[in-house]
Amino acid sequence: MAAQRPDEGAWLRTLKLAIRFSLREMRGGLSGFMIFLACIALGVAAIGGVNSVAQAISAGVANQGQTLLGGDLRFQVNQRSASDAELGFIRSLGAVSQTSGMRSMARLEDGSDQALVEAKAVDDAYPLYGALETDPALPKEQLFGERSGVFGAAAPDLLFDRLNLHVGDRLKLGSAVFQLRARLVSEPDAVSDGFGFAPRLMISSQGLAASGLVQPGSLVENAYKVRLPDGTSEARIKDIQAQAAKDFPQAGWSIRTRSNAAPALSANIERFSQFLTLVGLTALVVGGVGVANAVRAYLDGKRGVIATFKSLGASGSFVFTVYLVQILLIAGLGIVFGLILGAAMPFVASTLLQSVIPVPAQGGFYPGALAMAALFGLLVTLAFALLPLGRARDVPATALFREMGFESRGLPRLPYAGAALAIVVALAALAILSANDTRIASIFVGATVFAFLVLRLVAVLVQWAARKSPRVRSVSLRLALGNIHRPGALTPSVVLSLGLGLTLLVTLALIDGNLRRQISGSLPERAPNFFFVDIQSSDVDAFASLVGKESPRGTLVKVPMLRGRIMALNGVSVDKVKVPADGAWVLRGDRGLTYDARQPENATLTEGAWWPQDYSGKPLVSFSAEEGKAIGLKLGDTVTVNVLGRNVTAKIANFRQVQWETMGINFVMVFSPNSFAGAPHGWLATLTDKSATTADDARLLNAVTRAFPAVTTVRVKDALDIVNRLVAQLGTAIRAAAGVALIASVLVLSGALAAGNRARIHDAVVLKTLGATRRTLIAAFSLEYVLIGLATALFALAAGGIAAWFVVAHIMTLPSHFMPEVAVATILVSLTVTVGIGLAGTWRVLGHKAAPVLRNL
Template sequence: MADAQTATMEGRVEAGGFKTRGVGGFRLALRFALREMRGGLSGFFIFLACIALGVAAIGGVNSVASAIQSAVNEQGQELLGADIRFELNQRTATDEEAQWLNSLGEVAESANMRSMARLVDASDQALVEAKAVDASYPLYGVLETEPALSHEALFGLHGDVHGAAVAPLLLDRLGLELGDQLLLGNQTFELRATITNEPDAVSDGFGFAPRMLISLEGLEAAGLVQPGSLVEHTYKIRLDGNVSDTDLRALREEASRQFPEAGWSVRTRENAAPSLASNVERFSQFLTLVGLTALVVGGVGVANAVRAYLDGKRTVIATFKSLGASAGFVVSVYLIQIMIIALIGIAIGLVLAALMPFAASAALANVLPVPSEAGLYPLALGLAAVFGVLTTLAFALLPLGRARDVPATALFREMGIATGRWPRLSYLVTSAGLAALLAVLAIAYAEDKRVAMVFVGGMVAAFLILRLVASAVQWLARRAPRIRSTALRLAVGNIHRPGALTPSVVLALGLGLTLLATLAMIDGNLRRQISGNLPEIAPNFFFVDIQSHEVDQFTQIVEDEAPEGKLIKVPMLRGRITALNGVDVREITPPAEGGWVLRGDRGLTYAINQPENSSLSEGEWWPADYQGEPLVSFTEEEGKELGLELGDTITVNVLGRSVTARIASFRQVEWETLAMNFVMVFSPNTFAGAPHAWLATLTDENATSQGEASLLNAVTRNLPTVTTVRVKDALDVVNSLVSQLATAIRAAAAVALIASVLVLSGALAAGNRARVHDAVVLKTLGATRRVLISAFAMEYMLLGLATAVFALLAGTAAAWFVVSQIMTLPWEFLPDVAVLTIVLALVMTVGFGLIGTWRVLGHKAAPILRNL
């Protein structure tokens, strides 16, 4: 008080009042703010923690994503293994194409395909990702093996045996050692080294099986490449001279002009690993939105802290107003203080965020195939700082607005800062505008605007609903019948009294618990689907690359080994969509949800009859003897997402030939069954005479592990070029990936939950002054410590239970929407998640509440009664 009065004397001007406008007024407000802050940051530690946590989460996630993206960009040549890469499916380059490619610079040719590697005695086998390379491999980077060998020593022909380098996982799966031999196709390979670093692995995409590196000569000797085989032929080029990214883009366009029918996929060093970059971008977007949730939850803590702080400064505010200070001046003083404290919290958060890339570069070294470049990323840190400032202002203005209009007489009468009244319209509009700007920025900086809009909309809706929930709880408490239990009656009264903790507690816990329940339900449903439901409804095996002359033999083997199984066979080709209604797909900006259909190659098939695992939603199927223009049946969901209609045309490039077909129908397909489904099914006359292989599935509900192993061995032994994928093994790989993803998601959700805990602690601390008065008065009137503790515990239990019920309902609804509507998977309510949500809410509210209450009950009565 002395500081305030001294400063007032220093700042007086004409008429004995305050100079509260213009630059002079700001300087005076700044002087007052700094003088009052000499007492430290007591009461603002929750404020600091909330802001620092949210800023660190947003800035850290985006910094790590920027670090990975920077590494991808800087190592583009090594990751791609070239300056520019041309990829062809199911065919090699023609003489004319090869001549043009060789004219550009040094060319390294390779071929990728999946196949079955088996022991020499045919007692066991494993799926491998076979990659055949030539002597020029790699053009950039270094292939590291253990032991280190030259190309000839590693892959050369010794006698009648070729060499191979394999991933250590393959040795573990088959119980082999270096020097042992494997059969791949019709050729024997000696395992001469293990792969420790394959420089261009990330550009080849995700593989379900261990890598097996061989030579192109070895692949030819194996006899795996047959007409229609699913093999990718890649031509990687080191260009002559210094070539800019602009030159690369021009070269890409030239390739399209000179060979419009080639159907090759062209990628340059500036886009070396699009799948990795896209996945990192999407995941960082999700984590950023979760971090924003934590920051917004922390905003509730900011509001509580500001309200409690201003409540403690009521006598100082009263003095300001009594000495002639305007209400706006008072707001300026405390807004300056709040922003100074917020900047300290933001600075702490930015320091933590800046350190995250350095920690991630070591932690992610064994997870990502790209070492992240540790460093400072100003854009990511700046965005986090902006979010922190906007959140602070949006949530601090409302309690400041309430304090602005409280008269000095009310403050001197110890009435405090009222929470039930609304501030002036200007404060409400400004606060709402800042919140809207926060939402706009979150959506603007998101890659997938639709997901960001849904997330932000859901958060706004949750805020409004939680406020309604709090009001409903107070309304019910106000109308509760008279209760005989004194403790319970006090608990119910505390829930609806003026200045009650109900809104703060419900808001604090509601968002965090809702997010946690949603993610837990989604994770649980995915795990049950992968480990339980999918294996029950999915085929036991997929068989790929069955040659046309092998179909009868293959069918006989399967019937002998699995007589009760259901075998389905369809022709299989690979093709790329090049145009929609005559418009080149490169000129089309597809929506995020359907764009995947236009990226890369798609599996294609033709059929006389409608596939049994689909149903027509529009159009008609072609007659069995149809011989007219090429027709295609498109999946309804993907077709509508691309804006396609009946009668539209689709151009696909298959084996270097462009084919245009008209959409005759749309089909509804249940992708989650893992049965054979294709986005596009063509009329049989479309690919008449085109070489192709066959794809088959086997479903046998009564199959045993021993029977499956016997079938796998029989197919691989008799038809070594057929690739067999056991669905259970593939699901194990997917389950492992989901587990890793779930761990990261839980960690992100924990950030929001920690923010909820901080806000809950702040809300309880903000209400301590009123609690002290209540406890003292009640003890003076004869209430025992046991009654008071029981009353407070019941109050916190009721609030926790109400919040948990809302979080459970909202989280279940959100998870149902994501699983059933977006992922189109079967939904199942998980009771264990429900119990965990309720228990967590009760433990947090009652636990933290009683910790604060114990301190409240320890106050002496006399000092409090003298100030009433």
């Protein structure tokens, strides 16, 4: 064994001695470090818990992929059934179950009331995996079978409540009568069918056929779910997908596997977990300010010990090592507390989220998520602790014996400042590289760094303004202004910690408020009263006549409508095209398509020209300008879409501006009429009548449903109410998550007060000795907190307002408004938190006895 070099042995002996001294000093307990512990534990718990819950849900999706998908493979075609060749290929793979889904109107037998439903027709083989649960539990034959011309159906409580129905009651769907024989409790593959705006109505395939709803061009989704032989590998499933694409290039079907049973749910979970992780990181970074305050206050209390160390010959490096070990041990304790809370979250979520997400979160231990949270906690601790530790290292013993504490200005030695900067860079890189969307994470990191710099500048400006303010007669106000800019003032810590939390809350509150305003205010004013879907070409004139009779003052707009999937761009399959997230949604799933010989009235061309009315050349298409540019298209490029099992390639003739927020009839793609010659399709229509009352809408809805039972009628106000409720629930959840950052701000504020208590005690005792009353001191401290809180709130309003405007106007492309009520609420919260916590911490200071302090002067 090689002998240790002398410097290595000395270094190890010094480290052991430093650890021994650290442990001895910690025998006195963790006094002064409770805020430190709380800040680290809160941030680590938020990051570890959120990612553990996300992994738990993802594990639930993966482990129950077959049940959630309804099979090992799922082939879906729209507006048509699979051809004989396609069906033969699917059936050659294993057991098959076919389900059909479409939106339609269900109405009472007497026609007195109706409701939009998501009808789902199932066959005898359904479900291939999982179990259909109803109350009462009935065999499928009894549940859906025909009795004397009446078919069976099952529906959730929502439909029973909406139409005031009971088990055994009847309703009509299309031209068929159905009896509600049970309540729908659990539908195993519901999540794979996507989100629905209407309650489910589950019927048999024979019942759907008898309803007459499925006509050429009807918007029906046919899903063929396959149960493969046991033991089929993922590699074999990928081979089947490749074979399906090769043998049936014109099928235009979407194929999903058990490993990707709910892509929309998985994507939303990833986005929301990333947002919550960034919020947790914000709380941790805000808590870092608390770490710095706690370390500074702790070292300030240890100034005599540090002075003694240095007087006895201890080096600055030894002093640094002693207290770094202590800080790391305490941080480790906070991280452990946070990890315990984070590890428990999946078990709590498995019960709390069951009613919200149709996938059970699998309670378990997720070491990867917890390790990431622990690493974040450690890096934040080091980043904020190195600077005060580095300053303490260089303070001479004589200064420590003479002075009341550490009030040194400037940065410590270059190695400590450089190490802190390197850790901050590593923390930013980790936050970006571990995120699902690196662009959003990069924006967050950049915004956080910018906010730190700006808030530091705000604190400097507040202190400068207090220093330059004219002399006032009020003693309390004069003392308050002096406290704001004196050495060791609380101003930088309060502005930084409270500013970040309030800015986040203001941003989210303004985004939520603007969305609500759009949905409940200006949007309904511009939106039509009704959407009518699946109007058959043979009925479109009669339908228009009926609507004109029932709503003579209304404006009816109708266009032909098909469904199609984009298969290729410029001949390259969309599976091989990489596009930014802003435009990726256009390439996912089916899109509504239309054709028009004339340029639509609501279309404003940004590039190119419209085709002639009698155009008969190769297919042309008008593409939405914003979405087209997002996916990199230009004039002359080609787009291949699959419609009714046939690929159509069209050249982009022009780009047009689309105002999606009007909720009028808008399409990403409008084709020249010759593109779909002879293709069966339905029509889409809107009715706008701003003078119509609720009674008028009900009368029109009833008349249309009676005369055209196959037409799906969507009352826009009802749809907006559903969206408004969803936005409200999401907004509440997001504000609650953002509250974690505000809690961290409050903790840091409390820690800043604790860090400054010794100086406050000294000031209060001296002032009381000179004749100041308790009332004067309370007024002075209150004014100090009010002024700092007001300045912080004003910054939060400005920064949060700009951030919200950018998100609403440039990302959501909606009108953005500043809301005074949000401003007032933010100022009140800021002042309440600042003054309340400030006075709570100051009250004990004011009651401190003078003698012990005066003896040490």
